[in-house]
Amino acid sequence: MGDPHRVGIVGLGFISGAYLETLRDQPAVRVTAVADLDPARAAAVAAELPDAEAVSVERLLGGADVDTVLNLTIPAAHAEITLRAIDAGKNVFVEKPLAVTFPDGRAVIDRAAAAGVQIGCAPDTVLGTGTQTARAAIDGGLIGRPISATAVMVTPGHERWHPNPDFYYTAGGGPLLDMGPYYISALIHLLGPVRAVVGAASRLRTDRVIGSGPREGRRIPVEVDTHVSGVLEHANGALSTITTSFDGVATTAAPIEVHGESGTLSVPDPNHFDGESRLFPLDGTAWQPLPTSAGYTGAGRGSGLLDLVTADEHRTPRAGGELALHVLETMTAVLRSAGEGRRIELTTAVERPSPVPLTPVDEWFLSR
Missing domain, CATH: 3.40.50.720 (NAD(P)-binding Rossmann-like Domain)
Known part of the structure; x- marks a missing residue:
């Protein structure tokens, strides 16, 4: 090396x-x-x-x-x-x-x-075995042609655990810009780039109370929308519906589900590197757990940096800047659509990053 x-x-x-x-x-x-x-x-x-x-x-x-x-x-x-x-x-x-x-x-x-x-x-969580095993299932035809997906993130707000949560509620914060990158990056790895979006957004309250640390009990202002929903039109024709919220309490929805002609895939939380993917085939009677088949094993935050510095002329970075720009435009277009009340076509396009083969923890940073 x-x-x-x-x-x-x-x-x-x-x-x-x-x-x-x-x-x-x-x-x-x-x-x-x-x-x-x-x-x-x-x-x-x-x-x-x-x-x-x-x-x-x-x-x-x-x-x-x-x-x-x-x-x-x-x-x-x-x-x-x-x-x-x-x-x-x-x-x-x-x-x-x-x-x-x-x-x-x-x-x-x-x-x-x-x-x-x-x-x-970031996020580089999508390079772990969770999202990558789900991608391998889609690419392997286990659900047939993908038709749609749902992505759901609901939490009562980061101020409950973060001692300095102010930036989550100022320009550049909010649930979509904070947590959306995980879900939208995963959707692009799974289904490919987005060509247009429609969005809607709301705000539950005008201030929040810090719940931990030396500033516990202090009120901070809320300057951004805290519940955002969007419909993403992928270039391959699939439609994804995303909901990100700092206003809810809990949800039973899977973090991501991908629906295809011959099956539905339940995808683990894209905020984590691992997790179990499950398949419900068209003629099945129950969810079937899928064996881990792809992704960096034992990965943690910083795996995308390692993927970046080991990239070469044969492989571009899987958590690269062009992908991040496309994710950013997708998110800001959803927020813009919510404000303007109209469908917005994106100006960027990106190739799906190359899949990550199943690579053991002691070898993964050398993978090409």
Whole structure:
């Protein structure tokens, strides 16, 4: 493999711990620098990594010891930090969404192409055995021609567990931009790109109460819609219906179901890497669990970054920037449709990423 790929992490909030669990022991990469608005937090993280130095954002972006920037800042800062990294000649893997607005996302992809650097973007959960086994079932013809899909995410709101949930309820937040990337990325892996959307949205209340941490009991304003539904028209003719909500309590709906001419497929939660896929065939009498047949086994947050840095001329990144831009346009078009009351055709198109063969945990980062 040669020398490990050098990674610098910007933003050391809640999600960074999950990424570090994956990256710290992977021989394909080495974390060399970390930066955060809180220098003490950066110093504490660096102390746990043998090769990392706590530095300023400017030093990390400009440092010769960083090949790829892992951008884990809040959504409102995604485009700014990513563009600065691109201008410094760095590859970037950014936490979802790619940007808060579609024009900002378009600027990221265009500038990266001009600079000759790679862009990757979460979610990478769809590269695990859960979504990939479901995809293998569809590609193998187990449900016949896909006709439609449903995707459902219902929760009473992240403020119940997150100590600093403010950004979920400001521009760039809300249930669709926060959780939609998991479901829409999975739907694109399963059914292919989206060509048009129709959306509707609502807002249950104007403020939320933080439920944990040092700010418990404090009220925060809600500036975005917190229940969003959309119909996605896929290029292959299938129709997906998606519901994302911070206003509900619970649901019995499967995270994703795909309906075909000869069967229905129940797909596990795309916010997780694994999970059981189940098939109900047309002439069957019960759900049949499917054996795990595809995907990175034992994967965790950061698997998409590893997939990015091991891509080559034979395989493009499976959680790449073009896919993230298409997901971003799909989501922002649903929100725009909800506001304007009309069907909106998308301007982007993307190829389905290549499938992930079933790859054992000790080999998966070398997969091509």
